[in-house]
Amino acid sequence: MKNIHIFGKSVIWECIKCQKRTFIHRWSKFIRWQELVAEEVEEKKVENSIKNYIKLAGGAYISPERVEDALPRKQPEDVPNDIEFNTFYTQLRYVDHSLDNLRRFKRYQHFQHLQYDQRFIPERLLFLGPDLAAAHFLVHRGAAVKFVGDNIWIKKDDKGNYALPGQKIPGLYIEAIDASDTELMFEGLENLANLSHLRLLRLAGCCYADDWMMSRIGALFSESLEMLDLSDCNRITTKGLAGLRTLKKLRYLRLEGMDHIKDIAKAALLLEESIPNLRVFGVNYENAMQSLQREMKLLANERVVTDAKGNAYVEDDDGRLFYVAGRVNERPAVTDDDKPLMTSTIRRELPEMEIAEFERLDELSGGKLRHLLVGSPSGYSWTQEVETILSFEEKWKKKYGIPVDQKLLPKSKRTLQLEDSVKLTNNSLSDKQEEYILIEDKVMKEKVSV
Numbered sequence: 001m002k003n004i005h006i007f008g009k010s011v012i013w014e015c016i017k018c019q020k021r022t023f024i025h026r027w028s029k030f031i032r033w034q035e036l037v038a039e040e041v042e043e044k045k046v047e048n049s050i051k052n053y054i055k056l057a058g059g060a061y062i063s064p065e066r067v068e069d070a071l072p073r074k075q076p077e078d079v080p081n082d083i084e085f086n087t088f089y090t091q092l093r094y095v096d097h098s099l100d101n102l103r104r105f106k107r108y109q110h111f112q113h114l115q116y117d118q119r120f121i122p123e124r125l126l127f128l129g130p131d132l133a134a135a136h137f138l139v140h141r142g143a144a145v146k147f148v149g150d151n152i153w154i155k156k157d158d159k160g161n162y163a164l165p166g167q168k169i170p171g172l173y174i175e176a177i178d179a180s181d182t183e184l185m186f187e188g189l190e191n192l193a194n195l196s197h198l199r200l201l202r203l204a205g206c207c208y209a210d211d212w213m214m215s216r217i218g219a220l221f222s223e224s225l226e227m228l229d230l231s232d233c234n235r236i237t238t239k240g241l242a243g244l245r246t247l248k249k250l251r252y253l254r255l256e257g258m259d260h261i262k263d264i265a266k267a268a269l270l271l272e273e274s275i276p277n278l279r280v281f282g283v284n285y286e287n288a289m290q291s292l293q294r295e296m297k298l299l300a301n302e303r304v305v306t307d308a309k310g311n312a313y314v315e316d317d318d319g320r321l322f323y324v325a326g327r328v329n330e331r332p333a334v335t336d337d338d339k340p341l342m343t344s345t346i347r348r349e350l351p352e353m354e355i356a357e358f359e360r361l362d363e364l365s366g367g368k369l370r371h372l373l374v375g376s377p378s379g380y381s382w383t384q385e386v387e388t389i390l391s392f393e394e395k396w397k398k399k400y401g402i403p404v405d406q407k408l409l410p411k412s413k414r415t416l417q418l419e420d421s422v423k424l425t426n427n428s429l430s431d432k433q434e435e436y437i438l439i440e441d442k443v444m445k446e447k448v449s450v
Helices: 002-020 033-051 083-091 099-117 122-128 130-140 186-192 211-220 238-246 264-274 285-300 355-364 384-399 411-449
Strands: 144-147 174-178 200-202 227-229 252-254 279-281 304-306 312-315 321-325
Touching (some): 130 144, 130 174, 211 238, 238 264, 264 279, 264 285, 285 355
Parallel strands (some): 174 200, 227 252, 252 279
Antiparallel strands (some): 312 321
16 A cells, blocks of 8 residues: 555656646646556556566666667557657747847736836825825836925936935825826826826826726816826827716817827817817817818719728729728737738739729728738738838849739839829720710711701
8 A cells, every 4th residue: 555655646746747847849738647657657568678678697688779679569551650740740839039029028028017016005005195105106107296386396317316205294285297208007097096186197108008098097087187188199099088078177188199090080079079168289170171081082982882880891893892991990009110021921812993093092091902902900000111011022023023913013113103004094085085076976967968
């Protein structure tokens, strides 16, 4: 029984070691204890075969150079394929060691660190109070604060030092916060609760300000906030701006550098309508009106069809549909540094239509029609990066003698092709007009003769 107990302990220890067994190119594997027992029995059989391969007097033995030589062999036709060899490649995982992936990994690691660093600490609130605790939290992370009745903005100096009290002071309230160009995120807003005297909040250029933060700001400062600056916050959409409707005392809202967001002007007008005396600055209403007119012209085109969800598609001569407008997320998901020049080698289906008509629809859609022939909607911007990809691919295909379709030419060469096609179209129209005039004259002469 003692031997069995020791044997069971060794099996359990082997099980624990196998669970920790990892390899960078293989996923971790769970091994049952019954399999370990069978492996141990098999190892003992192999050990006995090696000892009995060449046995000498006195118990000595000579082991073979290869273990396979000591094992019983089957006929070649009876040897099955090794299952582990056939399925080993399915356990492999691709590890990307490129600079882009390392940069992405570091950025995500930094994001996780920020989430932990900006967590809510109850002890800080207990010893300092809500306003002073929020001041320490913000100033330590690069922001500036101003208290009620004090005209001095408190922030860190060049050496990282700042002057803030280290204990609770009654009657000390935060009136304004300037957190522009900081890394304040949603988790950090828990440290700004109970700021009943806050009137100004500036988040211009905050790279982590998103729609979730807008809804949280609307809930925290609904009774006090009067001025809010969200300029150059590229992660905020119109859905997030709708969460600011609860700020009933808001008087000034700045949205500069956010004209690229879809329906930003419509969201600003809805906010001004729902919040009394609110003024929104930084929104280019003329640009929004022009984009609306382009969208209306696009939807009025005879080739454009819409579905029940409001998505618009261009139908080519073969009846195929190409997305040009709708509810697809049009915000880039990666930065410019992560965008490769050539996206993939997947065969692209080009719409069958005239080049002039293709260019007109592409212009009305804001470049989306050509963009979706090049890359995915979530990975690239609609204009500049697409032209970079097209110019690189045109040079690469020209080098290897691969023909390039006129619809996928770069802008510099596309204009020349477009001018030639327009000239040919005009010439064909003029020829048709002359032919129509000749036919009309012939008909008139026949009528006169009759």
